[in-house]
Amino acid sequence: MKMNFVKRAWLSLSAKWGRSILLVLVTSTILMFVLAGLLISHAASQATAEAKKSVGATLTLSANREAAFKKMQSGSTTSKPKKITMTPVKLSDAKKIARSGNISSMNATATTSVDAKSFDTVSTTSSSTGMMGMRGGSSSSTGDVTVNGVTSTSDVSSFTSKSSKITKGRGIKASDEGTNNVVIESELAKQDNLTVGDTMTVKQTTGNKTTYKLKIVGIYKASSSASSGMGMMGSDPSNAVYTSYTFANTIKGSKYKDTADSVTFKISNPAKTTAVKKAGDKLINTSTYSLTTDDNSYQTVKKSMNTVSGFANKIVWLVAAAGTVILALIVIMMVRERRYEIGVLLSLGESRFKIAAQFFTELVMVLIVSLAIAGIGGQFVGNQLGQQLVTQAQTSQTSETSGPMGQGGGQPGGMRSGGMGGQRSGGFSQKKAAKTKLSTTVTATEMAELGGFGLSIMFVSVAIGSLGIMRLEPKKVLIDD
Amino acid sequence: MTTMLETKDLAYWYENGSRPLFKDVNLTFEAGKSYAIVGQSGTGKTTFLSLLAGLDHPKAGEILYDNETLKKIGLTNYRRRDVSIVFQAYNLFNYMSPVNNLMTAMAITNAEHRGDQEYAKRMLEQIGIPKGDFNRNVTHLSGGQQQRVAIARTMCCDAALVVADEPTGNLDEQNTKAVINQFQSIAHDQGKCVIIVTHEPEVAKQCDVEIQLADREFQTVVR
Ligand SMILES: Nc1ncnc2c1ncn2[C@@H]1O[C@H](COP(=O)(O)OP(=O)(O)OP(=O)(O)O)[C@@H](O)[C@H]1O
Ligand SMILES: [Mg+2]
Numbered sequence: 001m002k003m004n005f006v007k008r009a010w011l012s013l014s015a016k017w018g019r020s021i022l023l024v025l026v027t028s029t030i031l032m033f034v035l036a037g038l039l040i041s042h043a044a045s046q047a048t049a050e051a052k053k054s055v056g057a058t059l060t061l062s063a064n065r066e067a068a069f070k071k072m073q074s075g076s077t078t079s080k081p082k083k084i085t086m087t088p089v090k091l092s093d094a095k096k097i098a099r100s101g102n103i104s105s106m107n108a109t110a111t112t113s114v115d116a117k118s119f120d121t122v123s124t125t126s127s128s129t130g131m132m133g134m135r136g137g138s139s140s141s142t143g144d145v146t147v148n149g150v151t152s153t154s155d156v157s158s159f160t161s162k163s164s165k166i167t168k169g170r171g172i173k174a175s176d177e178g179t180n181n182v183v184i185e186s187e188l189a190k191q192d193n194l195t196v197g198d199t200m201t202v203k204q205t206t207g208n209k210t211t212y213k214l215k216i217v218g219i220y221k222a223s224s225s226a227s228s229g230m231g232m233m234g235s236d237p238s239n240a241v242y243t244s245y246t247f248a249n250t251i252k253g254s255k256y257k258d259t260a261d262s263v264t265f266k267i268s269n270p271a272k273t274t275a276v277k278k279a280g281d282k283l284i285n286t287s288t289y290s291l292t293t294d295d296n297s298y299q300t301v302k303k304s305m306n307t308v309s310g311f312a313n314k315i316v317w318l319v320a321a322a323g324t325v326i327l328a329l330i331v332i333m334m335v336r337e338r339r340y341e342i343g344v345l346l347s348l349g350e351s352r353f354k355i356a357a358q359f360f361t362e363l364v365m366v367l368i369v370s371l372a373i374a375g376i377g378g379q380f381v382g383n384q385l386g387q388q389l390v391t392q393a394q395t396s397q398t399s400e401t402s403g404p405m406g407q408g409g410g411q412p413g414g415m416r417s418g419g420m421g422g423q424r425s426g427g428f429s430q431k432k433a434a435k436t437k438l439s440t441t442v443t444a445t446e447m448a449e450l451g452g453f454g455l456s457i458m459f460v461s462v463a464i465g466s467l468g469i470m471r472l473e474p475k476k477v478l479i480d481d
Numbered sequence: 482m483t484t485m486l487e488t489k490d491l492a493y494w495y496e497n498g499s500r501p502l503f504k505d506v507n508l509t510f511e512a513g514k515s516y517a518i519v520g521q522s523g524t525g526k527t528t529f530l531s532l533l534a535g536l537d538h539p540k541a542g543e544i545l546y547d548n549e550t551l552k553k554i555g556l557t558n559y560r561r562r563d564v565s566i567v568f569q570a571y572n573l574f575n576y577m578s579p580v581n582n583l584m585t586a587m588a589i590t591n592a593e594h595r596g597d598q599e600y601a602k603r604m605l606e607q608i609g610i611p612k613g614d615f616n617r618n619v620t621h622l623s624g625g626q627q628q629r630v631a632i633a634r635t636m637c638c639d640a641a642l643v644v645a646d647e648p649t650g651n652l653d654e655q656n657t658k659a660v661i662n663q664f665q666s667i668a669h670d671q672g673k674c675v676i677i678v679t680h681e682p683e684v685a686k687q688c689d690v691e692i693q694l695a696d697r698e699f700q701t702v703v704r
Contacts, residue, residue, distance in 0.1 A: 004588035008574075015576035015618060344572045347536065348589045348638075349561020475536040478568055479527055479646070 005354045009361035020366065026330065027363075027370035028377065030323030030457070035378030035442070035450050037315035042446060044309035048302050057270035057295030059103075059277055061094055062262035063087045064290040087288050088259035097265060097280045097291075104268040107155035108260035110248035113143035114202040117211055119192040121145060122185075122238040143205040146240040149248025153183060155266065156242075158222070169196035169218030176217075176244040183218040187238035195219070204251055212251070214243070270298035316453075324457045331359060331465025335472075342469055343477035356466035363458040371451055378450075379442050485674045486510040486533065486642060490542035493528055502528055503697045504541065512641060515668040515675040517685035519702075520694035526678045527646055529694065533676060534566045534644045535559040546642070561590050565635035567645035572631060578616045579605055579630045583637045590638045604633040608663055625656035632663050636671070643667055645677045649684055661687045 013020045091108065098106045121144040150156055153171030158164040172183055184194065194200060196216055203211045222237055249256040267276050273295040280291045335342070345355050492504035502525030510516055518526050531537045532544060535556045544551045551559050566572070573582050583601035587594055594600040605615055608629040614622055619630060628648060635643045645664070649657040661684055668675040668689070677688060685691050691702040 004585065007588075008585060011574075011581060012576045340572075341574060341576075344574065345589070346557075347534070347560055347566050347572065348586055349557055349559070350589045351557060473537075475531045478536065478566075478570075478572060479531055 005358035006361050009358050009365060012358075013362055013365055023330070023363070023366045024369050024373070026326065027366050027454070028373040030319060030326065031367075031370050031374035031450060031454055032377045032381055033319040034316055034323065034453050035374050035446065036381040037312045037319060038446050038449055038453075039312075039378065039442065041309045041312035041316065044305040044312060048305040048309075057267045057273045057293065057298045059097070059265040059267055059273070059280060060262055060292045060294070061089050061097060061265070061280070061284065061289060062292070063089065064286065064288055088256055088261060089263055089289060091258045091260060091263070093284050093289065094260070094263040094265075096283045097263075100276070100279045100283065102268050102272050102276045103265045105152075105155055105266045107151045107264045107266075108149075108245045109151075109156075109262055109264065110149035110245040110252065110256070110260045112147050112149070112248045112251045113205060114145050114147055114212070114251055115143040115205055116145050116200075116239075117203045118199075118201040119188075119194065122187050122191055122236040143202075144239055145202060147202075147248050147251060148240055148242045149245035149260075150242055151177075151245060153218075153220070153242050155264070159220075164220050164222045166218050167221045169216070171218055171220070172242050172244055177246045179244060180212060180214050180247055181217040181243065182214040182247075183220055183242040184216055185238040185240060186219050186221040187236075188241075189216075189219045207253070212247075214241075214247075267295070270295050273298075320453055320457060324460050327363070327457060327461035328464040331363070331461045332468060334359070335465050335468035339468075339472055339477045342472055343474040346472070346474040347478060352466075352469055355469050356462060359466060359469075360458060360462040363462060364455070367451075367454045367458055371447065371454060374450065375442055375447055483512055484509045485512045485547065486676075487545040487548075488533075488542065489545065491532065491539050491544065492541035493525065493532060494540055501540070501697065503694065503699065506542070506699055508692070508699055510642075510674050510676060512674050513668060513672045514690060515664055515677065515688040516690045516692060517688035518676065518678045518692050518694060518699075519680060519682075519685050522680070524694045525697075526694055529699075530644050530646050530676065530678050533642075534564055536566075563640050564642045564644060565590075565638045565640035567628075567631045567635055567643065567648050569647040569650045573619045573627055573634075575618075575620050577619060579610055579619050579622065579633075580615050582619055582630060583634055586634045587637050590640065592637060592639045594637060601633075601637060604636050605630065607636075608633050609659060624651045625653065625659075628652060628656070628660060629663070632660060632667075636663075636667060641673050643673055643675045645675070647679055648677060649679065649681060657681070657684065664688075 088110075089108075094106060094108065097103065148156075150172055152173050153159050153166070154173075156164070159166075159171065166183070167186055168189075169183070172181065182200070184200075189195060192200075194216055196218060198216050200214050200216065201211050202214060203209050220242070222240075245260050249259060265276075267273055273293050277291050277293050284291065342355055346352070486509070488506050488508045490504075491506035491508075492501045494501040506529075518529065520526050528537075532539050535551055538552075538556075546554060546559065546563055554563070560566075573579075574585060577585065580598060580601050583604060584596070584598065586592070587601070588596070602612075602615055606612070610622070610626055610629060610633070614626065619627060622630065628651065632645075632648070643664070648664070649660050652660060664675050664677060665687065667673050675688075677684065679685055691704065693700050693702050
């Protein structure tokens with residue numbers, strides 16, 4: 001095939017540069033919006049994938065206490081807390097679940113309390129008076145110091161959400177099992193002049209009141225937001241310490257060996273949460289134990305990102321359609337304006353197909369320049385639009401989720417035990433989701449996709465516009481006019 | 482001389498049912514000769530020429546080129562290979578230089594000298610276009626110069642038949658003379674068949690054969 005039409009296209013564009021610049025401007029604008037849509041859509045799916053990793057979903061194995069727990073909750077505010085007998089979770093069960101697949105880590109928690117012996121606890125001035133009364137009622141089992149026994153502090157939600165931070169030393173690790181290592185809060189450390197490497201002694205609240213020597217391996221700082229709503233047991237949140245769950249079991253008594261209040265599993269792929277729970281249910285006695293899932297944070301991010309990417313896809317197709325119409329109209333007008341030239345070409349025996357090919361080539365040349373311009377401009381538009389969309393989508397999502405399941409969605413039973421609530425969990429998911437950022441950077445993939453869109457738009461426009469070329473009779477334009 | 486173009490019982494009308502502009506036209510055109518078609522305004526000269534140029538189909542009868550009907554050759558093929566057209570309005574590509582106009586025409590018609598810029602320049606030189614105008618945009622040339630570029634274009638193409646509709650219509654006496662000489666040279670030196678529609682007696686007189694269209698009939702003027 002002779003490619004003379006390519007040369008003609010170039011000559012036409014360079015001679016009529018005013019028209020060419022106009023075409024470039026129109027095309028760039030259209031492409032910029034297409035690119036913005038593509039960027040947001042890509043960023044949204046990327047953010048969803050990221051959310052899988054960072055936000056994650058959890059599965060918690062605990063005693064089946066749904067009914068009992070409810071009863072206790074409703075009773076606790078009005079009258080004295082009722083004692084519920086709980087069946088501790090067997091670690092052997094937990095290990096079976098951990099091996100069933102899609103579980104990336106496992107965190108056993110056992111919570112109890114002890115009395116301080118070698119040090120003074122932090123007392124809260126504001127809430128202590130009101131709470132003291134309540135504390136008195138259940139004094140037999142409640143000490144000044146909350147012992148949060150865990151497998152690893154890094155898997156505790158207050159640490160993953162960064163509301164608690166290790167400031168000195170290290171957190172509790174799986175290797176701390178069987179040790180008396182402890183991580184204490186900075187306020188407590190400050191007040192008692194304790195630091196990493198020091199030891200402190202505590203005393204059992206019940207039984208033979210054995211004392212234990214604890215070795216401080218780390219100090220953590222709890223942010224004020226994390227400590228709010230924590231006064232359930234009337235003790236300042238700074239009096240909560242972290243140890244290995246095995247130490248908490250030791251305090252509780254020998255029958256608690258190889259058990260935990262609950263075990264939380266991190267699900268490696270949050271999209272599989274339901275399947276993982278189903279598989280887990282088969283491994284346990286569901287009348288004694290229950291598995292609860294928490295993928296709210298993942299779902300929240302996923303929903304808001306779906307909204308964003310759905311909107312972005314609509315933008316892409318809408319702009320592409322509008323752009324096609326606009327460019328098709330321009331081509332139609334161009335064909336009319338240039339029908340004399342087309343007539344000359346036809347009189348020279350040029351085929352109509354090659355005339356259409358010349359128009360297409362001209363637009364492709366325009367497209368190449370426009371792609372470069374849109375690549376720069378689309379980045380800007382994408383950033384602006386992306387941030388706005390995320391803010392809007394998440395605002396609406398948060399209000400949706402906080403309705404029926406809002407707070408309860410935190411981490412059911414994650415750190416709770418008996419009558420004591422050392423919950424350093426919950427409420428972190430929404431905060432995390434709201435911080436999701438769209439990274440709208442132009443990559444080769446986007447540019448290739450944009451080029452594809454551009455080519456399609458140009459092709460359809462020329463196909464529509466060249467109907468005029470196909471119908472044009474050279475005699476009419478060359479002689480009759 | 483060999484017959485190049487032949488019309489057989491040719492007839493044409495615009496509106497169905499109206500009287501034909503001409504009918505039963507039987508004419509022959511030979512290579513190496515120039516023909517002038519004259520007649521009053523509105524008689525149908527341009528219409529007739531457009532049929533010879535393959536821009537339209539006749540309503541009745543047929544046109545044969547080298548003993549083959551245009552229908553069989555195909556109008557696009559015929560226009561590309563066999564016929565070269567010059568119109569009153571020059572019909573140049575307004576976004577190109579004279580050289581590129583010639584180059585483009587040669588490329589489309591697949592002429593022997595396609596791609597040969599020197600040849601194009603020689604043709605332009607031959608019809609008196611100043612060297613300085615070769616690569617300027619063609620719209621910057623005068624009317625007479627543009628018409629000469631259009632004629633140079635037919636010289637570049639290999640088509641053996643050249644048809645022109647009032648090619649001197651916009652030209653002054655001096656330019657007219659130059660253009661007519663050029664057409665004569667195309668016919669006599671290149672051995673092509675040149676058919677010119679004109680209403681200028683001076684131009685008609687210069688051509689080898691003069692055909693008058695009157696009362697719906699073509700008559701060769703005996704001189
Ligand atoms: N597209 C058309 N539709 C209908 N009638 C037409 C059309 N083109 C031309 N005519 C008519 O056909 C007749 C012949 O027109 P044509 O242009 O062939 O005449 P002409 O001999 O070339 O005239 P002139 O010397 O003025 O150029 C005229 O009466 C004209 O009005
Ligand atoms: Mg005419």
